[in-house]
Amino acid sequence: MMLRKKTPIVLTVDEYETIRLLDKKGYSQEQCAESMQIARTTVQRIYEIARKKIADALIDGHPLKIEGGDFRICDGQSNDCSFGGCYKQEIYQKYAVEKGEGIMRIAVTYENGQIFQHFGHTETFKIYDVEEGKVVHSEVVDTNGSGHGALAGVLNALNADVLICGGIGGGAQTALAAAGIKLFGGVSGDADKAVEVFINDTLDYNPDVKCSHHEHNHGEGHTCGEHGCGSHSCH
Incomplete structure (x- = not known):
């Protein structure tokens, strides 16, 4: 009996970034908002969506893909970034x-x-x-x-x-x-x-x-x- 492949759950890049900053790096929501240059309430909303997707993937056994979303890659030239010293x-x-x-x-x-x-x-x-x-x-x-x-x-x-x-x-x-x-x-x-x-x-x-x-x-x-x-x- 062949197991049916489950539909992948897509985690967008901006959702991934909130998980990386808040859970991996230990940033506060204010720091995360400043780093991503968005409002703190937006961070809260994105973070809640991201955590639910990850929970669904882990508990129900869905593959997790990271792609798409609303984002741009920092080129290291911005004066707005308050977290200096990055490799870029x-x-x-x-x-x-x-x-x-x-x-x-x-x-x-x-x-x-x-x-x-x-x-x-x-x-x-x-x-x-x-x-x-x-x-x-x-x-x-x-x-x-x-x-x-x-x-x-x-x-x-x-x-x-x-x-x-x-x-x-x-x-x-x-x-x-x-x-x-x-x-x-x-x-x-x-x-x-x-x-x-x-x-x-x-x-x-x-x-x-x-x-x-x-x-x-x-x-x-x-x-x-x-x-x-x-x-x-x-x-």
């Missing part, structure tokens, strides 16, 4: 480089000149600034030990427009999409060469890429130019 602020303060108009910033998961194949374990990104089809600046950036979804915050703090990488999990893909960072995954080989062919609209990538550490189902490769995803449309 450190990254921004260390690597902040103004992006002029017409500059596209490409990030590549990087190790010894090659594209590192597991996004969640990336220790360094190589950042390329592209203007009028040419790389005008590049540098290697340490991720400060961040992992998986948190790396999307690092890329957001660095004002990246595009990520080129190998394998990447679904949660990180969601975080990148929320940050407005275009993903070109399933790429391997020399990092500099990958950026060069990306600029020329000929990058082979996999639009259905998964992290091979978690899943081994890979779709067919695609060429960047086939989807009109070259240097101009990726700004």
